Amino acid sequence: MPLLEIENLSVTFPSQTSDLYAVDGVSLTLERGDVLGIVGESGSGKSVAMLAVMGLVAFPGQVTADRLTFEGRDLLRLSDNERRALTGKDVAMIFQEPTTSLNPSFTIGYQLAETLILHEKMDRKAARRRTIELLDQVGIPAPEGRLDAYPHQLSGGMNQRVMIAMAIACNPKLLIADEPTTALDVTIQAQILDLLLSLQRDRGMALILITHNMGVVADTTARVAVMYAGQIMEERSTESLFGSPQHPYTAALLAARPEASDGGRLATIPGVVPGAYDRPRGCLFAPRCAYATPHAAECRPELRPWQNGLIRCHYPLGDTTRDERIAADRRAAPPAAAPEVA
Amino acid sequence: MSVLVSARGLTRVYDIGRGWFREPAHLQAVGGVSFELAAGHTLAVVGESGCGKSTLARMVTLIEPPSSGRLMIDGLNAVTPPASEKPRLRRTVQIVFQNPYGSLNPRKRVGTILEEPLIINTNLSKQERRRQVLEMMAKVGLRPEQHSRYPHMFSGGQRQRIAIARALMLSPKLLVADEPVSALDMSVQAQVLNLLVDLQAELGLAYLFISHDLGVVRHIAHDVMIMYLGVVMEHGAKERIFARPLHPYTQTLLAATPGMGKNRKRIIAKGELPSPLNPPAGCVFSTRCPYVTDQCRRERPVLRPLDERLVACHYAERFLEQPAA
C-alpha cells in the first residue's frame, strides 16, 4: 500500500466573476521513504495542493478528489478529531515562514514540550528531555540554554530549525516542507537542506519538498513533479527530468536558468501564467508554447505515462513522431497570434 | 576603457541607540570598499543578507553619504560635489530596486511615472516628453497603448520593465540595480536579464549589479566583488573567480548555491553570521571558516593581489593548486 495516494485532486476558490482553479486534477503517489520535489512558478498551486492533503484549505476553497488516502485511510472522510490526530503526528508540514507555526508569545521549549505532551502523552520531565534531544538533532548548539528563548530572539535559520524539530517531534511518516529555505541565505539554506535530508534518511521518513528553485530540486530530490497553473505537467526521476525533459514547459524552464547560459542570451518563455479570466480551454501552456497547435489549444492533454514518468502534453519532446504530427495539426488550422512579453 | 566610477575606502557606520544611559553602538555596515567601474561594464556585488550590499548601493547612488572614503563618478567628486554639478551628478546615476511592486506609485499611470523625471529635470515640451516616453517604452518592451495603464495592471516582470524605463529616462551612465530579478519568477527573470544586457549594449551603461544569486551573477557580470560583514573577501574578473575561487567564503558560497555546487566538494559553512555589532577580531569569516587557524583569529587579512584578482585570506595560496572547475 502506498503511503500517500492522490488521484485527481482539485481545489477551486469560487468568486462572483469566475472560479479560480488553484489545483486542477493533480495525481501523485508516494511510497514510504520517498523524496519528491514539487517545483513550479509562484501561483502554480504547490502550496494549496499540499494544504489540501493536510485538510487545511479554508472556506470558501472547495476540495474534491477521486482518491486521497494516507496508508489507505481516506483523508476526505476523517472526522476533525481523527484528522488532528493524523496531521501533526503521522504527517507534518513546515512552511517558509517559521512564524506561521511558532507562537511568538511562548518560549520554544514550552511549545515543543506541549506538542510532545499532547501527541506522545509524555510527562513534563520526559518532554523536557526529549525537547533538548530534538533541538540537538536539528543542530541547535547548547540546546538547554535555548529552551527559554522566544522565537523573536532567534535568527531565521534557527527558527526554521525549531520548526523542523516540532515537525519531527512525533516521528512523522511524511514531512511536507513548503519552501523551507526560500527566506534563508544560501549558506544557511545548504545547512537546512542537509538537515532535512539526513533526518529523512535516518528515520526512513518520506519527504515532499516544495520549491520554486530548480537547483534545489536538482541537488536534493530523487523524483520531481513540475506544476504549472494548478496542474502537474511532468513527473519523473530528477536525473531524467534534468537530463532529457519531455515537456516543452520543463525544457523551457531549464533553458531559462542563468546557470544554463553559455554567456549569450538566455532562452525565455514569452507571455505570462494564465489568470482566472484567461484560463486556456486546451493545454494550459499552449499560449506560451513554441510547439502549440490549434489542436493543443482546443484539447486539454491528460496526464499519462511516458518514458518512465508521467507527462501532460500532446507532443512530448522525445516522441519521434512529434514533428510530423505538429506539422499536420498546424496544417489543419492556422496558428494563433504570438503572445506578448512579461 | 574609461573609468566611470572610482570608489576608495568607502565606509558607512551607523550609530545604533541603546537606551538613555548607554553610548550608542557603532555598526559598520560597509568597511572600506574600493572598486573601479568602467563605462559599459557590469560589476556584481555578491553576498548574503546584511553584508552591506544595499548600503553600498545607497552610497553610490548618493542617497546617503559615506562616513569616510572617496567616491568619484564621471570625473566628479560625488561625496562633496560642487553645488553647480549636483544636478548633473544625480542624472548620471539611477537605481532600480528589487521590489517592482513597492517602487511604483500605484495611483499614477505608466506614462506619468515615466514622464516625471523629464518634467522635474528638463524643460522639454510636452510633445517631446511624450515622444521620449514612448521611445523608452518601446526600448524596454512595453507597448504604446500601455501608456495610460496603472502599475497594478501589469505583471511583476512588466513592472520591473517600467522601473527600468523610469531609471533610464534621464540617460544615466550608471545604473545601480539592487537585486532587480530576485522577486521574479524563473521564466520572467530570464526576460529581464536579457533586457538589461541589451540595454547595456545599446546605451553603453555601466551596472553596479547587486545580487545574492551566483547563477545570475555568473551570467551577467564582468567583474565580481564578494562581500562578507561589510568587507570585501575577493574581487576580480568573473572568469577568474568562478574558475578558481581563492577565498574560502567564495568557495562556500559556490558550493552552497543550488545547482552550482554539484561537482564541487560540498563545503558547508559552520554556524551563522556573527552580529555586525560585534564582528570577529581577526578575519571576519574566521568563526565559520573550515580552514581557520590562530593567526586568522588574531590578524585581519588584507585584501591583496594574487593570481590576477584580489583576495583577503592568509592562506589563499593553498587554493591555487586546486584543479580549475
Ligand SMILES: Nc1ncnc2c1ncn2[C@@H]1O[C@H](COP(=O)(O)OP(=O)(O)O)[C@@H](O)[C@H]1O
Ligand atoms: N485562500 C485563497 N483564496 C483564494 N485564492 C487562493 C487562496 N490561496 C491560494 N489561492 C490562489 O491559488 C493559486 C495557487 O496558489 P499557491 O498554491 O499558493 O501557489 P504556489 O504555492 O505554487 O505559489 C494562486 O492563484 C493563489 O492566488
Ligand SMILES: Nc1ncnc2c1ncn2[C@@H]1O[C@H](COP(=O)(O)OP(=O)(O)O)[C@@H](O)[C@H]1O
Ligand atoms: N539605516 C540603518 N541603520 C542602522 N543599521 C543599518 C541601516 N541600514 C543598514 N543597516 C545595517 O547594516 C548592515 C548592512 O545592511 P544592508 O546594506 O542592508 O545589507 P544587504 O543589502 O547586503 O542585505 C546590516 O547589519 C543592517 O542591519
Ligand code: SF4
Ligand atoms: S584568513 Fe583564515 S579564517 Fe579567514 S578565510 Fe582565510 S583561512 Fe579562513
Ligand SMILES: [Mg+2]
Ligand atoms: Mg507556495
Ligand SMILES: [Mg+2]
Ligand atoms: Mg539589500
